Amino acid sequence: MLEKIAKLCTKHGFVFPVESRVNGSLLTCYDFGPMGAAFSSNILKEWWDSVVLNKPSIYPVINTAQTSCPDSVPIGMDKENPLFLPPSLAKGTLLWYPYVFSEMNHRLPLGIVQCGKCFTRENIDQSKFIYQSSVFTQLLLQYFVSPKDTNKWFGYWVQERLNWWRTFSKYPPNFITADEEENEDLHQQQICIKFAFPWGLDNVETITVKRVETIGELDTLSQVTTGKKSVVPQLIESSTILEQAMLAYLVDSYEEGVKNSDTKEMKKVSSI
16 A cells, blocks of 8 residues: 555655765655645644644744754754754753743743654664655754643543644544553653554654753753742653654555545545
8 A cells, every 4th residue: 555655756756866975875755746735734733733822831942053963964054153953952952941931931831842854873764754854853842841741741642632633534443552561761742643554653743851860961841930939840742753754644545446546546635
């Protein structure tokens, strides 16, 4: 099925594979034509509306390309400083916490969201089409809560995000949640939302309770006052890759034996 979807997308200009070299490394990326661009924009808008416009105390931020990050890839220069694509938006988003807390909200819970391009040096499995790419678009929510409310808000976001995925699905049961093994160095809890891809269940989103010790290393989380107590907030993080969401909904919408032309089917998919 996936090979047929890939051929259909390429045939009608939905997506184009691109390969290039940066510092000797072969990069596998994808460009999107009119319908692909419309499709990705629709998913991004629905995600943005669900986590920003319809939620209180959640604030968007934008980071420009980083000027210092050893795990990133250089993409240009800002005056005399090299610019990089980061492997994740998480650290850059976290740096906004003190400002957002002091200037915008003054209390918990509060959330910060960001979307942007990231880069990975990991080997790309091209058989999974746009599910894996050297350059990808991360959709990130960082939600800061009082430690005593961690379980409540973690459960809330797991259910909220699962409902979001199923809302636009032709076959909602294809999206499920699964507990992941705890990584004692990085997080206390993690649940993944998975989709039934042609190669099997695979992640489309992770919701994680980060360890205080891990995020505290960045020296950006100071104690905040909640009532009469000062606490170090707990961080709940939700991360999605836009291109993986696109592929999930392409697979979810794909049907064989439909009488409409291929082009009409692609237009139907891109209107999600």
